[in-house]
Amino acid sequence: MKTNEIGLQAKESRILVDKLNILLANYQIYYQNLRNFHWNVTGPNFFELHAKFEELYNAANLAVDETAERILTLGGRPFSSYTEYIDNSHIKEAKEVTEPKRMVEIVKDNLNTLLNSERVVLEAASEHGDEGTVSLMSDYITTKEKIVWMLSAYLR
Numbered sequence: 473m474k475t476n477e478i479g480l481q482a483k484e485s486r487i488l489v490d491k492l493n494i495l496l497a498n499y500q501i502y503y504q505n506l507r508n509f510h511w512n513v514t515g516p517n518f519f520e521l522h523a524k525f526e527e528l529y530n531a532a533n534l535a536v537d538e539t540a541e542r543i544l545t546l547g548g549r550p551f552s553s554y555t556e557y558i559d560n561s562h563i564k565e566a567k568e569v570t571e572p573k574r575m576v577e578i579v580k581d582n583l584n585t586l587l588n589s590e591r592v593v594l595e596a597a598s599e600h601g602d603e604g605t606v607s608l609m610s611d612y613i614t615t616k617e618k619i620v621w622m623l624s625a626y627l628r
Contacts, residue, residue, distance in 0.1 A: 476547040484600040489548030491596055492605070495589045496539045496551055497560035502582045503532040505566040509575040517572055528579065528619070535612060542605060562589065573627065580623040587616050 474482045506529035513521045540550035551557060558565070563585050566578050590609045597605035 478545060478604075480546065480600065480602055482547065485546040485602070486548065488593065488596055488600060488602060488605060489543050489546050491589075491593045492539055492543045492546070493548070493551050493556075494560055494562075495586070495593055496536065496543065497557040498563045498582075498586055498589050499532055499536045499539060500551075500554075500557040501561040501563040501565060502586060503529055503536060505563070505578060505582060506532060508566060509569070509579070512570065513572055513575060514570070515572050521572055521575065525575075525579075531615075538608060542608060545604070546602075576623055576627055580620055580627070583616050583620050583623070587613060587620070590616070 476482045476485050506525050510522060510525035510529060513525065540552075543550040551560065563582050566575075569575055569578060590612050594606060594609035594613065597603075597609060
């Protein structure tokens with residue numbers, strides 16, 4: 473069996489790369505949605521939401537980089553164009569959303585989509601003995617679950 477540079481089976485790593493690229497596409501659209509909301513939020517909760525959206529897009533930016541670098545570590549090529557992101561993301565662009573509560577609902581929905589994608593990657597990484605990807609996904613999942621809980625509490 474052929475292995476990649478880090479000793480994992482190349483064929484199995486290609487499967488993980490495909491799943492990680494879907495996650496990367498989801499992250500990129502999520503990131504842009506957050507930037508949109510950060511720039512366009514208004515109303516009585518402006519300061520709170522403006523700061524929260526910035527916090528979330530900074531975290532998403534880091535996850536984009538880590539995910540792309542994991543793809544490279546596994547011997548793959550990360551998606552790097554908006555066409556690839558839009559064509560492969562389960563998250564849709566949030567265009568012209570002006571109502572702050574709707575923004576928060578979209579962020580929560582986007583996070584749940586990311587969680588689903590991360591769980592798919594986690595399961596595949598576990599099956600293929602890829603502890604590096606397992607660890608990365610576990611950290612992402614733990615953090616997102618708490619944020620989803622907080623956003624759910626905010627929306628009540």
